[in-house]
Amino acid sequence: xxxxxxxxxxxxxxxxxxxxxxxxxxxxxxxxxxxxxxxxxxxxxxxxxxxxxxxxxxxxxxxxxxxxxxxxxxxxxxxxxxxxxxxxxxxxxxxxxxxxxxxxxxxxxxxxxxxxxxxxxxxxxxxxxxxxxxxxxxxxxxxxxxxxxxxxxxxxxxxxxxxxxxxxxxxxxxxxxxxxxxxxxxxxxxxxxxxxxxxxxxxxxxxxxxxxxxxxxxxxxxxxxxxxxxxxxxxxxxxxxxxxxxxxxxxxxxxxxxxxxxxxxxxxxxxxxxxxxxxxxxxxxxxxxxxxxxxxxxxxxxxxxx
Numbered sequence: 226x227x228x229x230x231x232x233x234x235x236x237x238x239x240x241x242x243x244x245x246x247x248x249x250x251x252x253x254x255x256x257x258x259x260x261x262x263x264x265x266x267x268x269x270x271x272x273x274x275x276x277x278x279x280x281x282x283x284x285x286x287x288x289x290x291x292x293x294x295x296x297x298x299x300x301x302x303x304x305x306x307x308x309x310x311x312x313x314x315x316x317x318x319x320x321x322x323x324x325x326x327x328x329x330x331x332x333x334x335x336x337x338x339x340x341x342x343x344x345x346x347x348x349x350x351x352x353x354x355x356x357x358x359x360x361x362x363x364x365x366x367x368x369x370x371x372x373x374x375x376x377x378x379x380x381x382x383x384x385x386x387x388x389x390x391x392x393x394x395x396x397x398x399x400x401x402x403x404x405x406x407x408x409x410x411x412x413x414x415x416x417x418x419x420x421x422x423x424x425x426x427x428x429x430x431x432x433x434x435x436x437x438x439x440x441x442x443x444x445x446x447x448x449x450x451x452x453x454x455x456x457x458x459x460x461x462x463x464x465x466x467x468x469x470x471x472x473x474x475x476x477x478x479x480x481x482x483x484x485x486x487x488x489x490x491x492x493x494x495x496x497x498x499x500x501x502x503x504x505x506x507x508x509x510x511x512x513x514x515x516x517x518x519x520x521x522x523x524x525x526x527x528x529x530x531x
Contacts, residue, residue, distance in 0.1 A: 252301035254503035258512035262400040303327035306362035367432040421528040426476035472527040496527030
């Protein structure tokens, strides 16, 4: 009898182990939100980036290094967005699977140089010697990419946890449908401001502008939010002064003083702060749609003003 009980206990433990939800780590809020959509009630991923921290330049804490070492799956945008995670992954001895979203087949990508360039890389150096290189990593701002990635996340989770594969797939499909419906609504809401020019704090909005046919005419800082050079600022200020009805948008987590000064000097309107990464609040499954709806509302509030 004792042996039967032991065998039953061992079987129960084996079943529980096989049904364990994968330990997942993500890099930034939009990715965390998408993974939470897919995992649903089965589990919660660990996001490495601290609330309000700079996604391009971040130092992992020991506890975060431990979470990364213990992970079975790392879902992240790619080294163009979070180079610190690329270095951390090189330093880990763990065998975690990686899902690099920018590298997923079918993902729409663009270079920093040409807003009409859907694929490929490019290198540029501005007048102040700042080199701005390659692929723009802010690809979550094209909702068609988010819809694609939900399915890839579900597929990777299913490989690690086949017992819950149907749940992951159902969650991904339902979330993709919600994003598609949101996208259709935002296209209608943003259509009236499509021809209105605007300038943003840093080069993170190319995907959003192209997807919704918006007239983004300039950026203050580079794609990694590096401080702009004097010559670049002069050129931007000259273009702002020559435009009519232009809006300037500061950004969450960045000092708005430069935008405020430019608005005062040129007579351009200043809009509310944009939040392309969802850095302004707690991260949940609702964060990704909130990023899109929040920016659409902020853009419209300024650009729709006569």
